[in-house]
Amino acid sequence: MTYGVQHFCFGELSWVSSTILFMVLLGLFGSDMTDCKKRQSAAARARKQRSCTKMEDCLIEDQTTFYSKAEHYWKDVPPTVDGMLGGYGSISSIDINGSKKFLQKFLGEGQGKTGMGCSLDCGAGIGRITKRLLLPLFRTVDLVDVTQEFLDKARTYLGDEGKRVENYFCCGLQDFQPQPERYDVIWIQWVIGHLTDDHLVEFLRRCQSGLRPNGLIVVKDNVAFEGIIPDDVDSSVCRDLNLLHHLVAKAGLSIICEEQQQNFPEEIYQVHTLALR
Numbered sequence: 001m002t003y004g005v006q007h008f009c010f011g012e013l014s015w016v017s018s019t020i021l022f023m024v025l026l027g028l029f030g031s032d033m034t035d036c037k038k039r040q041s042a043a044a045r046a047r048k049q050r051s052c053t054k055m056e057d058c059l060i061e062d063q064t065t066f067y068s069k070a071e072h073y074w075k076d077v078p079p080t081v082d083g084m085l086g087g088y089g090s091i092s093s094i095d096i097n098g099s100k101k102f103l104q105k106f107l108g109e110g111q112g113k114t115g116m117g118c119s120l121d122c123g124a125g126i127g128r129i130t131k132r133l134l135l136p137l138f139r140t141v142d143l144v145d146v147t148q149e150f151l152d153k154a155r156t157y158l159g160d161e162g163k164r165v166e167n168y169f170c171c172g173l174q175d176f177q178p179q180p181e182r183y184d185v186i187w188i189q190w191v192i193g194h195l196t197d198d199h200l201v202e203f204l205r206r207c208q209s210g211l212r213p214n215g216l217i218v219v220k221d222n223v224a225f226e227g228i229i230p231d232d233v234d235s236s237v238c239r240d241l242n243l244l245h246h247l248v249a250k251a252g253l254s255i256i257c258e259e260q261q262q263n264f265p266e267e268i269y270q271v272h273t274l275a276l277r
């Protein structure tokens with residue numbers, strides 16, 4: 001009983017003294033507190049935005065700014081494998097080996113098999129995927145990317161085999177129109193986060209009309225555990241699987257096969273590979 005009262009008194013005293021201390025600090029660092037509050041409400045806003053179901057509602061700025069910020073970001077990135085992978089150049093061969101294993105299931109001669117004539121590398125960058133995955137499997141490859149400097153670099157990076165590249169298209173995917181029925185495989189890796197939901201759906205539709213018979217669209221990208229995670233640095237978003245599936249369906253495509261890439265570092269997003277047609 002005595003102990004209880006003492007404890008209560010102590011608690012009350014401590015509350016009073018901490019309130020005084022707080023008020024003193026508020027007086028001393030008043031402006032900092034306001035700043036901090038501002039930051040807190042920005043964080044709260046971001047949390048709220050994460051629960052939105054459409055990526056467009058997540059954007060802090062307008063769409064034009066979303067795209068131009070990304071373009072500026074990539075212009076300053078060195079044209080190297082490490083640059084393409086945000087410092088994770090070391091996982092490139094794990095990625096390529098996983099992709100090869102995934103893609104080879106569908107390729108070849110015979111009923112329902114996907115041809116090995118021509119492929120398209122979307123958001124190709126310097127051609128990391130073209131060099132190690134697509135050129136070894138397809139007779140010809142086209143590249144499309146919004147960053148001219150990366151496509152310039154690709155011409156030397158791809159080496160002699162690069163002679164089999166037919167087109168280097170410098171274009172945002174939101175504006176790109178694949179030639180109808182040209183491609184056996186359209187590979188879209190680590191770039192869909194740069195498109196708005198509506199643009200992604202429309203782009204996937206145009207890709208479908210760019211496919212030859214038995215052609216395949218492959219999307220390989222980061223997936224969020226839940227919701228939509230914006231990245232203000234490169235001006236992109238990371239979507240969860242639910243939303244990605246919804247957008248694929250909206251584009252009129254079916255998922256033929258889906259796999260999670262294994263053996264990537266623990267700290268990065270999960271990466272999923274989806275075969276669509």
Ligand SMILES: C[S@@+](CC[C@H](N)C(=O)[O-])C[C@H]1O[C@@H](n2cnc3c(N)ncnc32)[C@H](O)[C@@H]1O
Pocket residue numbers: 070071074084085086122123124125126128129144145146147150171172173174189190191194195
């Ligand atoms: C993370 S890198 C991935 C490059 C390549 N797919 C790879 O895996 O090595 C993203 C690439 O997308 C390009 N990019 C960004 N926004 C784009 C857009 N709206 N349309 C086309 N390419 C875009 C960048 O220039 C960059 O080359």
Ligand SMILES: *[C@@H]1O[C@H](CO)[C@@H](O)[C@H](O)[C@H]1NC(C)=O
Pocket residue numbers: 093094097
């Ligand atoms: C990827 O495959 C190549 C060729 O089969 C092999 O030499 C290399 O060790 C593999 N890399 C990884 C990280 O598995």
